[in-house]
Amino acid sequence: MDQSTVVYGLVILLLAVLLLLYTGLVLWSPDAIITHDSERKYLSRSSPTKPLPLTRLDDPSTVDLTIVVPAYNETERLPDMMAATIKHLDSLKGKRSYEIIVVDDGSSDGTSKTALGLAQKYANSDIKVVTLEKNVGKGGAVRHGMLHSGGERLLMADADGASRIEDLEELWKAMDTIAPNNAPGVVVGSRAHLVKTEAVVKRSLLRNILMYGLHTILRIVGVGHIRDTQCGFKLFSRSAAQQIFPAQHLPTWIFDVELLLLAKQLRIPVAEVPIEWHEVAGSKLNVVTASVQMLRDLLIVRANHLLGRWKATPVKLKSD
Numbered sequence: 118m119d120q121s122t123v124v125y126g127l128v129i130l131l132l133a134v135l136l137l138l139y140t141g142l143v144l145w146s147p148d149a150i151i152t153h154d155s156e157r158k159y160l161s162r163s164s165p166t167k168p169l170p171l172t173r174l175d176d177p178s179t180v181d182l183t184i185v186v187p188a189y190n191e192t193e194r195l196p197d198m199m200a201a202t203i204k205h206l207d208s209l210k211g212k213r214s215y216e217i218i219v220v221d222d223g224s225s226d227g228t229s230k231t232a233l234g235l236a237q238k239y240a241n242s243d244i245k246v247v248t249l250e251k252n253v254g255k256g257g258a259v260r261h262g263m264l265h266s267g268g269e270r271l272l273m274a275d276a277d278g279a280s281r282i283e284d285l286e287e288l289w290k291a292m293d294t295i296a297p298n299n300a301p302g303v304v305v306g307s308r309a310h311l312v313k314t315e316a317v318v319k320r321s322l323l324r325n326i327l328m329y330g331l332h333t334i335l336r337i338v339g340v341g342h343i344r345d346t347q348c349g350f351k352l353f354s355r356s357a358a359q360q361i362f363p364a365q366h367l368p369t370w371i372f373d374v375e376l377l378l379l380a381k382q383l384r385i386p387v388a389e390v391p392i393e394w395h396e397v398a399g400s401k402l403n404v405v406t407a408s409v410q411m412l413r414d415l416l417i418v419r420a421n422h423l424l425g426r427w428k429a430t431p432v433k434l435k436s437d
Contacts, residue, residue: 142420145413150257150368157265159218159245160229162236171218171247171265174362178355180243182215183268187258189222191276192231194397198278199235203242205282216243219276220262223252256365256372263353263362269299271358275349277397280306284392288352291388301357301385303377305343306350306392340377343389347373350392357385364429366421371414378422379429 158168172179184202188195199217206215219232229248236244247265249258259273270292272285288304296302340346351373353361361379365372380387421427 139424142417142424142426146417146421146426147366147368150253150260150366152261152264153250156247156249156261159247160233160236161243161245162233162240165233165237171245172267174264174266174355174359176267178269179267180214180216181269182213183262183266183271184215184217185259185262185266185271185273186217186219186276187222187255187262187273188219188224188228188232188276189252189255189258190224190226191228192224192226194277195219195228195231196235198274198276199239199244201278202274202282203239205285206242216245216267218245218247218262218266220258221246221248222255222258223249254368254372255370256375257368259372260362260365260368263358266355266358269355271353271355273349273351273353279394279397280348280350281393284350284390285352287390287392288350291390292352292354295386295388296354296357299354299356301360301383302354303357303361303380303385303387304352305345305377305387305389306348306352306394307343307345307389308348308392308394309344309389310391340374340381343377343387345389346377347371348392348394349373351376357383360385360429360431364427366427367414367418369410369414371411371418374415375418378418382422383429383431 155168157171159171160166160168186195186198202217206213219228219235221229221232229246232244232246236242236246247261249261253261263271263273270289272288274280274282284306288306291304292302295304347370357380360383361376364379365375367375377387418427
């Protein structure tokens, strides 16, 4: 066997391996997130039985702030979170107009009914309840809420209330600094300063191993400059959200990393602000399963971005 034959064989083998890897990437990548007609509408205190059309993100803003709350089987934790949130917003004494969009991610425990009851209870607050036809994952629920928000600034906040809503004011100040005049910007609530405190130290060993492992992988993926990517308390300017969320593909819990990668790709400034946080019982995250899913999804995101299959393109913004 001459040398040219060996080289030819190796080239064929390499191409076969690359083709196999690319095929695997296509098969493992999540399908496009489909929005059903019923999911483009909401119920509220003023219209508890007749669904009304939601605002579209690419339309001009209608309020100063939208809070998007992804909720999956949250009948127990949602009321406390909502009470704290509305108490704080009302304390601003009309300084900031707002809406709250609760996105029921295909719950089986009556979360939508609970949310609608809260809308009736807090009659002076604009609470919209959206019910997804099936469970798509936290990332999919947040994306849906963001794509149908009317706020000039948009906050994602977990239904468990683990983050202190009063810290929104620190995120707001940071946004004023990095994105004045409604420019694109993202402000990330961060728990990095709590790593050596009891709030984190007392968590299970598996959760802490997962946390440190995630930080290592994030440096490889390209968002190691953000110390806490996973805190469910992030503020987006409308012009940033209009570019980031239509390009989001991951519906799973690791979607935050994709959002930050998209912001980096779009050269949107990102600030990280320390917030108070406490663990709340009732987490639905299986640590072992989540670890495997995390690694798979991060590899999928990075590979798709490197190959150009997924990318964010700056768009002409209506809010400009």
